[in-house]
Amino acid sequence: MVRAGVVGTQLPTSGLDIFGDLRKMNKRQLYYQVLNFAMIVSSALMIWKGLIVLTGSESPIVVVLSGSMEPAFHRGDLLFLTNFREDPIRAGEIVVFKVEGRDIPIVHRVIKVHEKDNGDIKFLTKGDNNEVDDRGLYKEGQNWLEKKDVVGRARGFLPYVGMVTIIMNDYPKFKYALLAVMGAYVLLKRES
Amino acid sequence: MAAAGQGGRSGGGGGGSGAGGGYSSGTGSGRSGLLDKWKIDDKPVKIDKWDGSAVKNSLDDSAKKVLLEKYKYVENFGLIDGRLTICTISCFFAIVALIWDYMHPFPESKPVLALCVISYFVMMGILTIYTSYKEKSIFLVAHRKDPTGMDPDDIWQLSSSLKRFDDQYTLKLTFISGRTKQQREAEFTRSIAKFFDHSGTLVMDAYEPEISRLHDSLATERKIK
Numbered sequence: 001m002v003r004a005g006v007v008g009t010q011l012p013t014s015g016l017d018i019f020g021d022l023r024k025m026n027k028r029q030l031y032y033q034v035l036n037f038a039m040i041v042s043s044a045l046m047i048w049k050g051l052i053v054l055t056g057s058e059s060p061i062v063v064v065l066s067g068s069m070e071p072a073f074h075r076g077d078l079l080f081l082t083n084f085r086e087d088p089i090r091a092g093e094i095v096v097f098k099v100e101g102r103d104i105p106i107v108h109r110v111i112k113v114h115e116k117d118n119g120d121i122k123f124l125t126k127g128d129n130n131e132v133d134d135r136g137l138y139k140e141g142q143n144w145l146e147k148k149d150v151v152g153r154a155r156g157f158l159p160y161v162g163m164v165t166i167i168m169n170d171y172p173k174f175k176y177a178l179l180a181v182m183g184a185y186v187l188l189k190r191e192s
Numbered sequence: 193m194a195a196a197g198q199g200g201r202s203g204g205g206g207g208g209s210g211a212g213g214g215y216s217s218g219t220g221s222g223r224s225g226l227l228d229k230w231k232i233d234d235k236p237v238k239i240d241k242w243d244g245s246a247v248k249n250s251l252d253d254s255a256k257k258v259l260l261e262k263y264k265y266v267e268n269f270g271l272i273d274g275r276l277t278i279c280t281i282s283c284f285f286a287i288v289a290l291i292w293d294y295m296h297p298f299p300e301s302k303p304v305l306a307l308c309v310i311s312y313f314v315m316m317g318i319l320t321i322y323t324s325y326k327e328k329s330i331f332l333v334a335h336r337k338d339p340t341g342m343d344p345d346d347i348w349q350l351s352s353s354l355k356r357f358d359d360q361y362t363l364k365l366t367f368i369s370g371r372t373k374q375q376r377e378a379e380f381t382r383s384i385a386k387f388f389d390h391s392g393t394l395v396m397d398a399y400e401p402e403i404s405r406l407h408d409s410l411a412t413e414r415k416i417k
Contacts (some may be wrong), residue, residue: 012295024253028269028272028273028276031276032275032279033278033405034274034278035276035283036279038250038279038286039279039282039283042282042284042285042286042312043316044281045286045289045290045310046285046286046289046308046309046312046313049289049293049305049308049309050309050313052305053302053305053306058297058298058299068287078291085408144322190249191245
C-alpha cells in the first residue's frame with residue numbers, strides 16, 4: 001500500500017494559524033483586507049494633514065524634550081500649536097521654533113522683540129530654566145530669530161502623554177515592532 | 193464497490209469524519225454526495241467557538257456556499273464592488289495629498305491639502321452611508337438566471353446578524369422576483385450552539401437543512417402564485 005504524505009501544507013492543529021483567515025478569502029476579500037489597512041493609514045495621515053491646514057503650523061503637535069522650560073513645561077509634555085500669520089509675537093510669549101539647519105523644534109520664551117513698521121520682526125528667546133539666552137543655539141553668526149523660523153505658538157498642552165513618543169524615539173526597535181504587530185493584525189484578521 | 197468507496201471517503205475526511213461516518217450511511221445517496229463535495233472541496237470549517245466574529249463569518253460563508261453550490265445561483269458582486277470603489281477613491285485622495293505635500297512643502301501646498309482632506313472625509317461619510325443604508329448587513333446577492341432566458345433574473349439576498357457576546361444568530365433570506373419585482377423574506381434565529389460542536393467545527397448536517405428550509409419556503413410560494 002502506497003501512502004502519499006502531504007508535507008508542509010498543514011500547520012499543526014495545536015499551533016497558531018495566523019494565515020487561516022486569509023486562506024479562506026477570495027480576491028475581493030483579500031483586496032478589502034489591503035484596503036482596510038490603507039484606509040487606517042490614510043485616516044491617520046488625513047487627520048494630521050488636516051490639523052496642519054487648520055493650524056497653519058507644519059507640526060501642530062510637538063513633544064517637550066528637555067527640561068529647559070520648567071516649571072511651565074516638563075519633559076514629556078504634549079503641546080498643541082497654531083501658527084496664524086496675524087498673531088503678533090510679543091515678549092513673554094512661548095514659541096516653538098526651528099533653528100536653520102536643525103530639524104528638532106525648540107520650545108522657549110520670547111524675551112526681546114524688535115519690530116519694523118511693515119511687520120517684520122527679529123526676536124530673541126531663552127528657556128525659563130536656562131541661565132543664558134539661546135544665542136548659543138542659533139546658527140553661527142545668527143543673533144536673532146525671524147518669523148519664518150517659527151513653527152507655532154503653544155495654545156494648549158497635555159502633561160506626560162508625550163513620554164510615549166520619547167520612549168519610541170529612544171528605542172526605535174520597539175516602535176517598529178509595535179507598528180509591525182499592529183499592521184499584521186489589521187492585514188491578517190478578517191473584519192466582520 | 194460502493195461500500196469500499198464510502199469507507200475510503202470517510203477515512204480521508206479528516207476532522208469531519210466523525211460526522212460524515214455517522215450520517216452518510218444513514219441518508220440517501222444524493223444527500224451524501226453533497227456532503228462529500230463540501231468535505232473534499234474545503235476542509236470542514238473549524239474556528240474558535242468563543243470568537244464571535246469568526247463564528248458569524250463561518251456561518252455566513254457556509255450559508256453562501258449552500259446557495260451558490262446547491263442551488264447553483266450566480267453571485268453578484270455589485271454591492272461589494274461599490275464599497276471597494278469608494279474605499280479606493282478615498283485612498284487615492286490620501287495618496288495625492290501625500291505626494292503633493294512632499295513635492296511642494298507645506299505653505300504652498302495648503303489649498304491642495306485642504307481639498308484632499310475635505311474630499312477624504314466626504315468619502316468617509318459616503319462610505320458610512322453606503323454601508324449603513326445600501327449594504328446593511330447583506331453579505332450575498334445571488335441571481336437565478338431564468339431558464340427560458342426571457343424574464344429578468346430573480347434576486348436572492350442573504351443578510352445576518354449576531355450581537356456581540358450573544359449566541360442568537362439571525363439569518364434573513366430575501367427573494368426579489370425578477371418579473372413582478374415583489375419582495376418576500378424569511379428568517380430564522382437559532383443559537384449558534386445548534387450548529388457547532390464542542391471543538392468549534394461547523395456541522396453542515398445541522399446547518400444546511402435550515403438554509404434549505406428557508407429557501408424552499410420562499411421558493412414554493414412562488415410556484416403557487
